[in-house]
Amino acid sequence: MEPKTSSRFELYLERARPRIDAALHRYLPPASALPAPLHASMRYSIFAGGKRLRPALCLLACESVCGSSAAALPAAAALEMIHTFSLIHDDLPGMDNDDYRRGRLANHKVFGEGMAILAGDALLALSFSTLLKVRRRGVDPCALLDTVVEATGTRGMIGGQALDLLGERKRLPLKQVLSMHRRKTGMLLRGSLLLGARIGGAAPAEIRRFAAFGERVGLAFQIVDDLLNVRSTARELGKAVGSDRARGKSTVPGVVGVARAERGAERLLLSAQRLAPRLGRRAAEFESLTEYLLRRSH
8 A cells, every 4th residue: 555645735834833833832831830730721722733723824825925024924733723612612511512632632631621611711812912013014903903803702603503503403404504514613814815915915805815715724723623523533623523413513524415415525625726936936835735635625
């Protein structure tokens, strides 16, 4: 059997991860700083071995526009803090009630439910102060904050999670499920690209192209995630599989079946792939991202 070769995008992820982790170590309080259990809880989930997809997309978009991503590192770290906050809270008994995340015990199973809630809150708060450490001439920090708040708040990830909770044990139409997924997952992926592009100095037309690419990839990413929940294993996924059906979650595979969900994800990713050549210096990596997600969807 031939060894699996990494795609251009996967190679970029591998190169970006150490830089992102170094930035996170720099901006997070030490685990020993008071209150020590809170900071230990934050670090436990931040350094649990995630792919760093969202911060990597931010760096990639910045590089694609201006050729360098150094100025975007604080924004990349802030995005991972936001993503990790959402995972900690998603796993809580009052939300998705998962015992495992990324192959090890969920935060609340180690530190207790109260500390897990506070760790998520603290990461969200810290993300905003970290974002304001971006220093690049001509970049408006208010525009960066607006981008993150839109992606994270009631119109984005948090609003999508609320819709997810409200839709449990209900037969939602496909249009409503897709709208929920665009907020819950799509908006933060799209926002990651927009953040990097803005820091890189993108023109309005470039911003629109990154937004269109992000909308397609973001929605496809959630559909692929739902497909993996149906047919992967706990070892491969790092958390329980089949949990969406057990909790009565509204998903695209649950509404239209696995085959149609696969075709829907493929259409979105092929549409994104057609946009990739117009995304600047790193167009090849963006095209590779769509191919990477296509492989995961089947």
